[in-house]
Structure formats: C-alpha cells, structure tokens
Amino acid sequence: MVFNSLEFLIFLPIVFCLYWLVFKKNLRIQNVLLLLASYFFYGFWDWRFLSLIILSTLVDFYVAQKIFQNNRKISKKYWLWLSILINIGILGFFKYYNFFVNSWVEMFDAFGISIENTWTLRVILPVGISFYTFQTMSYSFDVYNKHIKPTKDIVAFATFVSFFPQLVAGPIERASNLLPQISTKRVFDYNQIVSGLKLILWGLFKKVAIADALAPIVDDIFTNYSNYSSSTLILGVIFFSFQIYGDFSGYSDIAIGTAKMFGIELSSNFKFPYFSRNITEFWNRWHISLSSWFKHYVYFPLGGSYGSQVKSIRNVLIVFLVSGLWHGANWTYVVWGAFHALAFVPVFVIKKNKKYKNLALGEGELIISLKEILKVIFVFSLVTFSWIFFRSETIYQALEYIHNIFINKSFSVYDHPRGYRMIDYYMLISLFVIFEYIIRKDERNPIRFKSKVLRFITYTLLILLMLLFYDNGIDRSFIYFQF
Known part of the structure; x- marks a missing residue:
C-alpha cells in the first residue's frame, strides 16, 4: 500500500x-x-x-x-x-x-x-x-x-x-x-493532528506535483540520453534532483504527519538540503535518520574522529561506501557514495564540517550575500552531478551521460514527451524553491501562516497544482521503496 x-x-x-x-x-x-x-x-x-x-x-x-x-x-x-x-x-x-x-x-x-x-x-x-x-x-x-x-x-x-x-x-x-x-x-491533541494533516498535504504535493510530474521527463532524457543536447542532459539531471527530493522528502513528510495523527512524533528526515553551503551541511540535512544511523553504529565504533587523521578519513570513506551500497545492489551506488566521500573529506580535513550545523541559509540576515548564494549553487551542482550515477543503470551509462554533456555542446529546446508545456514545469520548480526558502527554518510546520485567508489560499493552491500536474499514466510508487 x-x-x-x-x-x-x-x-x-x-x-x-x-x-x-x-x-x-x-x-x-x-x-x-x-x-x-x-x-x-x-x-x-x-x-x-x-x-x-x-x-x-x-x-x-x-x-x-x-x-x-x-x-x-x-x-x-x-x-x-x-x-x-x-x-x-x-x-x-x-x-x-x-x-x-x-x-x-x-x-x-x-x-x-x-x-x-x-x-x-x-x-x-x-x-x-x-x-x-x-x-x-x-x-x-x-x-x-x-x-x-x-x-x-x-x-x-x-x-x-x-x-x-x-x-x-x-x-x-x-x-x-x-x-x-x-x-x-497518548492523548488526543487537536493541534497535533492539524499539524499532521498539513504535513501530509505538503508531502503529497511534493510527491504528486513535483516528483511524479517530473518523472516522465527524467525517464525520457535518461533513456534516450544519446539523442539529446548538452542543455537537455543538464535539464534531465537537474529535474532528477528535484524528483528524488520531492519523492523521498515527500514520503517522510507524509510519514511524520501520519504519525502525528496517532500522537507520535517521528524524527525529522529532511531539512531543506538543497540550501546547503558545503557538502557536510548537505548530509546533515539529507536523509538525516540514515546519516545518524551510520554515524552512531558504524563511524563511532570504527573510532570516529579519535586517533590519527588518516584513520578518521578511513572511517569517513568506509561510511560513505557502505552507505552507497545500502542504497542498492549496483556498483553505481558505490561510485555515488565514493563521490560524496571525496567531496566530504576536504571539508572534514579543514574542520569546516560543523560550520553550518544549526544555522539556516540567510538566518539573521536581511539579504543573502552573493558569497552564500554561490556556495549554495556550487553544492547543489556537486550533488546534482553525483545523481547521474545514482539514476543510471550502469557505470558505463553514467559515464556516457557525462561524456555527452561535455561533447554535445549545443542548446536545444526540450519538448515534453507527452506534449505538455515545459514553461509550466519551470514555473512550478521556481515557485517550489521560493516557498521552500520561505519555510526553510522549520521543516515540520510548512504551512504556518497566522492568517486564515493565507492558509486557505495555500491549501487551495497546493490541491489545484496536484490536480493540474497529476499524471495517471505513471508508476506512483516511491523511489526509495526499492531500497
């Protein structure tokens, strides 16, 4: 079910x-x-x-x-x-x-x-x-x-x-x-149940209007990557970044919201990871429960950060490789884990891995600095590049996809495989990013406007967007079910 x-x-x-x-x-x-x-x-x-x-x-x-x-x-x-x-x-x-x-x-x-x-x-x-x-x-x-x-x-x-x-x-x-x-x-708590229903709605929106809506585009581009230009291949992997985030974080939101309805509070699993400013912050915000599991039951027993720096780096590499293999029985996941390990180690070595641990992007600032924006873009680009290995069926396919990005140096306008307007998807992703930034300080309360009118407008808009982008002809299961 x-x-x-x-x-x-x-x-x-x-x-x-x-x-x-x-x-x-x-x-x-x-x-x-x-x-x-x-x-x-x-x-x-x-x-x-x-x-x-x-x-x-x-x-x-x-x-x-x-x-x-x-x-x-x-x-x-x-x-x-x-x-x-x-x-x-x-x-x-x-x-x-x-x-x-x-x-x-x-x-x-x-x-x-x-x-x-x-x-x-x-x-x-x-x-x-x-x-x-x-x-x-x-x-x-x-x-x-x-x-x-x-x-x-x-x-x-x-x-x-x-x-x-x-x-x-x-x-x-x-x-x-x-x-x-x-x-x-457990005691019946009306406010807790309402909070749960809000999370369920937000999670369903991310699943239906973001992940499911982008799935046919991503599938088409990754299946026919040899026929597309560099710009389309880049679009495909960017859309996959939002697809997997909407799919997995959407599931977590629905799970947390459903548990709230029974008086139970689950742990947060995503805290707006695409606003991260270095790779360690990303892993503090992405699939938090798995990162925490590996930290407590693999990294610490291996010795953690105690001992020589060489041993600490070894422990980090082991955790990421095992984490990659946890995601699936395919060498593409191991390469994906190794990629993140190599990106993680430099930040770990210069001891910047805890810099943004409890500090949201733009917190305490009226305007985000250009330096912070460039950091976010860099980390998002790094993570998005790694998703090529995660999404590809074989290492060879992943390398061919990357090869074609750099070889097919051309720009072309991508047409939706089912004939829908692509401008609608670009606008949807833009609105989604803006809304996520607005609510970035509290992942457990996405629809928290004090005004009843604003809340009603938000509920209505989310439902309308789900109806608008709902596609009955696709597999609606969650990506992480296979793991």
Whole structure:
C-alpha cells in the first residue's frame, strides 16, 4: 500500500477512528491495533514477506533480553553478533546475493576466465527491508551500549519495528525516541493532528506535483540520453534532483504527519538540503535518520574522529561506501557514495564540517550575500552531478551521460514527451524553491501562516497544482521503496 493511493485514503481514516474513538482508553489495545494495521499495510503489498519482519522482531526482542541479563562482556558480544548476522544475513540474501554472484563472475570474465553462472536465484526484494532491518538492529546496539533498557512488552516492540507510517521508507527511528512513545499513553491533541494533516498535504504535493510530474521527463532524457543536447542532459539531471527530493522528502513528510495523527512524533528526515553551503551541511540535512544511523553504529565504533587523521578519513570513506551500497545492489551506488566521500573529506580535513550545523541559509540576515548564494549553487551542482550515477543503470551509462554533456555542446529546446508545456514545469520548480526558502527554518510546520485567508489560499493552491500536474499514466510508487 502506498500513501498516494485510494486504498490508503480509505485505510487511514478507519484506523484513525478506531484508534481514537473506540480504543482510546486502552493503550495496549491501541498498540495491538497499530501493530495489526501495520502488518496489513505491509502485507497489502505481499503478505509472504511479513514473516521476515516478524523474524527480525523476535530475534532482536530475545537478543536484547539476553544482552541485558548477561554480565560477561563476551556473552553480550555473542548475542549482539547473533542479531547482526541474522539481520544482515536476511538483508544480504534478498538484496545482495545475485549482485555479488554476478560481480564475481564478471571479475573472472575480465581476466579471460569464463565461468558459467548457474548460482543466481529469482529473488524478490522485499519492500523496505533495508529500513526495518536497520531499525530493529539499532535496538540491540542501544541495549548493548546501555543507552536503553530492553522492553518486556512484545507488542510495543513489534509496533516499534513495524509502525506503518515509517515502515517501508523511514525515517529510521531509534528505540530511544520511538519506543517510549509507543509504551506511553497518548492523548488526543487537536493541534497535533492539524499539524499532521498539513504535513501530509505538503508531502503529497511534493510527491504528486513535483516528483511524479517530473518523472516522465527524467525517464525520457535518461533513456534516450544519446539523442539529446548538452542543455537537455543538464535539464534531465537537474529535474532528477528535484524528483528524488520531492519523492523521498515527500514520503517522510507524509510519514511524520501520519504519525502525528496517532500522537507520535517521528524524527525529522529532511531539512531543506538543497540550501546547503558545503557538502557536510548537505548530509546533515539529507536523509538525516540514515546519516545518524551510520554515524552512531558504524563511524563511532570504527573510532570516529579519535586517533590519527588518516584513520578518521578511513572511517569517513568506509561510511560513505557502505552507505552507497545500502542504497542498492549496483556498483553505481558505490561510485555515488565514493563521490560524496571525496567531496566530504576536504571539508572534514579543514574542520569546516560543523560550520553550518544549526544555522539556516540567510538566518539573521536581511539579504543573502552573493558569497552564500554561490556556495549554495556550487553544492547543489556537486550533488546534482553525483545523481547521474545514482539514476543510471550502469557505470558505463553514467559515464556516457557525462561524456555527452561535455561533447554535445549545443542548446536545444526540450519538448515534453507527452506534449505538455515545459514553461509550466519551470514555473512550478521556481515557485517550489521560493516557498521552500520561505519555510526553510522549520521543516515540520510548512504551512504556518497566522492568517486564515493565507492558509486557505495555500491549501487551495497546493490541491489545484496536484490536480493540474497529476499524471495517471505513471508508476506512483516511491523511489526509495526499492531500497
């Protein structure tokens, strides 16, 4: 089930009414309802893969108890490694088995040794497996590191693992944030629910009017890149930058807004990353929950910034390479991760990586300086260039795309593959960037005008734009479902 579907439009009000009107006085029944709703939400796609979620849930629930009960460090490590091996084993089999088999065969072919590939399997990638696997593993890590105590409530823990708003594409929640909220009685809060509905509307706008509207253009340009001029190829990758941002941050907004409707606050996942002034600020604002996961469970255990600078740089490189591979079983994602690592390291070395940590673009300034604007343009250009590898199916295709940008030095007016006016898309993106800049200081409250008239105009405009740019002939699933 996807957020932008008729099924979800029916599903959400039913669960909401049962939650607040029928079971509001009983926390445990509310949690059972959320758990069953979450399993139904996920099983609507393919009920067979519910077994994987249940297996991960039972493993980490039991492992955490064993870690907490044992006093010997070696015993604690044994149980922690059991969790890691089972969860990574499941993820590795479904997501990476064929990738590594094919890579192994191709490596031998490169040396002139022909091997018949009979080991690949027809494996379906379960939706959201990378997200809920990381979420449930983080619980065992936190218990091992004594950041939290394990819960004895299996229903609350299972709800934490499978909570439907963020189950298949995040944010990846840590138990220290989400589990206490699930284990504590929630109170109906009208303002919180209204805030949630605003976020849902804003997220749907980003998905339908930005991501889905740009998808046919991006698909056409990347599929037929050899036939287009440099200007069109540049347009294609710029539009993909907005497509993936609208798609993924739109999902996060809907997830956070939906959770608010049930009295639960999820972590922010995007904070206007395209207004970043260096690459480290970008990663502090893009897919925040994943960056935080790798920082706490990979970077810090490797030694973090302690020790020599060489080791610190090594740790940064490992995190980005693993992060790239997390995104998909393709060497294009590894190259994408390596590109960002190489862009990140210089800023890290000169110790400018925390310069803009809590400072929004233009904050405290009446007019943004030209220097700041140029920094934003540079970082956006850098990130946009890297998306070529992310979007391409092979490294060869990515390099050919880049090659054609620099070889086909010509300008041409691009025509929409379905005959729509391109000026409408240029105006839409421009308005979107302006509105994002206006609301850039608070990603959780995008429609916060005090005037009822302005709020009504904004709601109406967003809905009209969604209707105007709605395209019924495209795949409406979210890009990050494949990860």
